Amino acid sequence: MQKELSLVYICFFAALTAALGLMPKFDIAFLGGVPITAQTLGIMLAGAMLGPWRGSLSIALLLLLVAVGLPLLAGGRGGIAVFYGPSGGFLVGWIFGAMVTGFIMQLTKGWNLMLGTAFAAIIGGIGVVYLFGIPYLALKANLTMWQAFTGSLVYIPGDLVKVVASVAIVQTVARGMPSAILTRAQA
Template sequence: MSPIDPAAGRGVRSTTTTLDVVLTAVMAAVIAALGVVPPITVGVLGVPITLQTLGVMLAGALLGPVRGMLAAALVVVLALVGLPILSGGRGGLGVLFGPTGGYLLGWVPGALVVGLLARYWAARVRSTAARTVAFAVSAVVGGVLVIYAVGIPWTAVVAGVRLGVSAVGALAFVPGDLVKAVLAAVIAVGVHRGYRKLL
């Protein structure tokens, strides 16, 4: 069989597609599994602290923009159709119309942005220490800022409060989310060291 045989190309694409599907499904399962940890509700707006945003950060940082986004989107869709895979065993359309709905929807663009920064910037940094910082910044930008950009206005509308009040309420999540971003960065650097072609 020649190196440019079309059949050979189809075989490579088929294998790659299968691997993509498997990795996406596994990462979606990781995000869902992190929902087993009980949520901690902070403040009066009813938005809980959960570990699932760590999974969203990892999805982008480990799998890149497309597969990371698809993994997050899969979890969101499964939750909205009623599977109790969100922290605290929540699920269903009611979640979308609650104060956490915007944060949930923010997982999808959040994972996409983390993945873009991870693939095209963080993974290309040479020094291990600098690469870890780059992955952490990527996780903060996508997994914190982007998610908050969707979640804060959504909470303000649903809870009937001013945008500033919703933003101040979100400050309670910042320390924990920064810790998650650093943890995601350390994991991502370690995984990519062993599996350099994962992104």
């Protein structure tokens, strides 16, 4: 039963992150067209709720489906070519962002859920994703690291809104169905 439930959670969060891609994207032209999307909310939620392994597997599943051509990224993008564009590093960073978010949620079990979720989402869902995305963006968009870094600051306000949303969603789920927050479940 546990394996089947894990598979359901992994597939659900892959689908949720894909569904967040249906929201309109906003391309940032001076950063090679890397879009502002709602999909990083899915990264934060997958890690915060599923933990490092299930969370990162859900994002890896989504990206595998994208790689084979399904248009699951914001703006209906899909195919292997998206990984070679300026946003490719951010996409790879999604897997590790969900993983780190999950690890931090587990490490902060003794913290207040709101603070633990916010901290995990900021470090994993923003910091780790940018750690992968900015250097690759600099390379692909022919920018210096400083230009890629300062240009990426335009994403921070939206990412902070997603942190707040992830905190609200995790807290709401924890009130209604605490067992669904696998990072805080009792072993």
